[in-house]
Amino acid sequence: MVTMENVNTHTNQNESHQTLTDKLRGVGLRATRQRLDIGSLLFSGKYRHVTAESLHDEAIAAGMKISLATIYNALNQFTDVGLLREVLVDPTRTYFDTNTSSHHHFFNIDNGHLTDIPHDEINVSCLPTLPDGQIIDGVDVLIRIKPVA
Amino acid sequence: MVTMENVNTHTNQNESHQTLTDKLRGVGLRATRQRLDIGSLLFSGKYRHVTAESLHDEAIAAGMKISLATIYNALNQFTDVGLLREVLVDPTRTYFDTNTSSHHHFFNIDNGHLTDIPHDEINVSCLPTLPDGQIIDGVDVLIRIKPVA
DNA sequence: TTTTTATTTAGAATTATTCTAAACTATTGA
DNA sequence: TCAATAGTTTAGAATAATTCTAAATAAAAA
Ligand SMILES: [Mn+2]
Ligand SMILES: [Mn+2]
Ligand SMILES: [Zn+2]
Ligand SMILES: [Zn+2]
Numbered sequence: 001m002v003t004m005e006n007v008n009t010h011t012n013q014n015e016s017h018q019t020l021t022d023k024l025r026g027v028g029l030r031a032t033r034q035r036l037d038i039g040s041l042l043f044s045g046k047y048r049h050v051t052a053e054s055l056h057d058e059a060i061a062a063g064m065k066i067s068l069a070t071i072y073n074a075l076n077q078f079t080d081v082g083l084l085r086e087v088l089v090d091p092t093r094t095y096f097d098t099n100t101s102s103h104h105h106f107f108n109i110d111n112g113h114l115t116d117i118p119h120d121e122i123n124v125s126c127l128p129t130l131p132d133g134q135i136i137d138g139v140d141v142l143i144r145i146k147p148v149a
Numbered sequence: 150m151v152t153m154e155n156v157n158t159h160t161n162q163n164e165s166h167q168t169l170t171d172k173l174r175g176v177g178l179r180a181t182r183q184r185l186d187i188g189s190l191l192f193s194g195k196y197r198h199v200t201a202e203s204l205h206d207e208a209i210a211a212g213m214k215i216s217l218a219t220i221y222n223a224l225n226q227f228t229d230v231g232l233l234r235e236v237l238v239d240p241t242r243t244y245f246d247t248n249t250s251s252h253h254h255f256f257n258i259d260n261g262h263l264t265d266i267p268h269d270e271i272n273v274s275c276l277p278t279l280p281d282g283q284i285i286d287g288v289d290v291l292i293r294i295k296p297v298a
Numbered sequence: 299t300t301t302t303t304a305t306t307t308a309g310a311a312t313t314a315t316t317c318t319a320a321a322c323t324a325t326t327g328a
Numbered sequence: 329t330c331a332a333t334a335g336t337t338t339a340g341a342a343t344a345a346t347t348c349t350a351a352a353t354a355a356a357a358a
Contacts, residue, residue, distance in 0.1 A: 030355055032305060052346080067307050072346065088237045088291075092315090093345070106279070109286055123274035128266050130255070130294055137258055137293040142237075144286040145279055179324055181336060201315080216338045221315065241346090242314070 027081035
């Protein structure tokens with residue numbers, strides 16, 4: 001007996017896989033097992049903020065067979081083609097963000113957690129004139145937060 | 150013959166030296182030759198954005214005898230006591246800022262140059278509510294700029 | 299298929315930064 | 329004034345994130 005739930009689950013997996021393969025091919029990358037594995041961790045559901053190490057740990061914990069070098073390769077390639085963006089918050093490690101739209105962040109300096117702030121929830125009235133011959137590449141607002149007291 | 154200019158220069162040097170010594174003692178640091186040298190580069194005049202390496206190069210070029218380790222020590226100590234602040238713009242190196250007041254930055258992604266934006270020239274209307282039990286430690290606005298075309 | 303080109307990965311290399319520990323210096327207080 | 333004490337400097341080793349190399353492997357093209 002095939003329930004609606006089962007059908008959906010199955011269908012979603014296929015769709016998900018297909019979507020990922022298309023997404024990778026669409027940016028000129030081969031849909032290798034490793035990239036599909038990484039992609040399934042990064043692009044299934046909610047937006048995420050990861051480091052190479054944290055993603056590698058997660059992949060290993062999920063039983064995926066993938067080297068840290070490949071994680072670095074994939075994160076950099078995904079970033080280069082616009083599937084990810086970097087977030088500068090910690091001088092000792094690079095954070096990657098699956099939300100590539102223009103948005104801002106809360107950074108919990110106590111535990112290193114990043115939280116998105118929708119673009120329209122922060123109004124940056126940018127009065128200063130740019131240096132001559134320069135244009136804006138992007139605007140990042142980082143609100144560092146910490147526990148009370 | 151002692152001109153006004155000479156007097157002033159001499160006086161300023163003394164004052165400068167005195168000020169620096171006081172500044173260091175005021176934060177509980179001994180006024181060593183190395184810290185006075187570094188301080189003279191950092192705190193004489195306009196605000197500056199430096200890296201350990203750039204400051205070391207500059208010190209050596211100025212004939213100062215000081216190791217890179219001491220530059221790192223001093224920059225970290227100065228930061229710890231509030232004489233400097235760090236600016237996050239480049240994942241590969243740490244920038245230190247002699248302007249410790251609340252302000253923002255233009256970052257030229259082409260040449261790595263930082264330019265201050267006075268605090269009051271950017272209006273950050275922060276609508277989002279903070280996660281529970283958290284307070285704001287600081288707000289950083291970074292405007293990445295690049296050459297036209 | 300066979301060939302070509304891209305990808306993965308172990309391990310070495312790189313690089314910014316920190317650490318160690320011994321020599322040196324500033325400060326203290328007799 | 330001068331030893332005692334505590335802080336500072338620094339060469340060189342260590343660390344740690346990231347990148348590189350090159351050989352094996354897998355995907356795409358022919
Ligand atoms: Mn990159
Ligand atoms: Mn520090
Ligand atoms: Zn984000
Ligand atoms: Zn500044």
